[in-house]
């Protein structure tokens with residue numbers, strides 16, 4: 001039986017094994033996907049050595065906090081990974097480890113699914129970590145007009161400016177309170193509002209005075225409706241959470257590992273429904 005893994009820290013509540021094993025069993029692929037929690041005892045280096053030796057390993061996913069660290073252990077990186085500087089998917093091919101990023105595709109597909117067009121839009125992105133970079137790359141590829149990035153640590157936001165210089169503007173977080181700039185879309189990529197700190201919100205949408213955005217997105221999926229999204233809905237704004245992004249990035253990873261497979265929209269819809277039920281139970 002072939003093997004796939006998710007490596008990261010604190011994976012206990014991850015629903016990725018459910019998503020991948022459902023796809024694998026529905027498609028009749030003889031493989032199993034499991035969490036592999038790294039620690040001070042089993043480090044990234046040891047895990048990669050194990051993967052290289054084990055002929056049954058097809059590939060693995062990477063989550064927080066290893067999406068950047070993994071790159072030094074890979075033999076080749078895709079063009080997307082080179083720009084985003086982070087990978088969430090690795091495939092073993094002819095003994096080589098190839099790094100990919102499917103987060104940005106998951107983000108792009110989720111927006112398409114929700115029916116949001118970012119072309120020529122003015123967008124505010126909250127946060128500047130790995131997830132922010134994947135989202136910004138997606139927005140850039142989809143033709144966003146201007147992207148404003150704000151982050152608790154200003155220098156970290158500054159450090160990503162060069163990646164997409166022409167459309168990216170960094171604004172200090174204090175400016176959010178001082179000035180009411182008008183944005184068409186606001187996207188939260190920070191962990192603010194995530195379970196268990198569900199009362200927190202990364203942006204005071206309640207008191208946002210400028211003309212309201214048409215859409216706000218939170219990449220968090222636990223809870224399904226963060227305080228940020230709830231407050232936006234009260235204002236009549238269309239919202240989206242991160243569950244579709246999670247499922248679509250998994251679908252894209254499966255396609256990389258097992259080229260030529262067809263994951264139908266019916267199966268994706270079924271997985272989304274089951275994930276919603278699972279997350280709602282944990283909330």
Ligand code: ATR
Nearest residue numbers: 127128129130131132151152153156189190191192
């Ligand atoms: P990921 O890969 O999920 O993006 P990350 O690289 O650790 O994870 O980035 C997390 C983002 O959430 C960062 O932008 C972080 O801000 P800092 O750069 O200042 O650390 C942001 N973030 C996390 N906790 C936050 C908090 N309590 N308030 C504001 N921003 C926070």
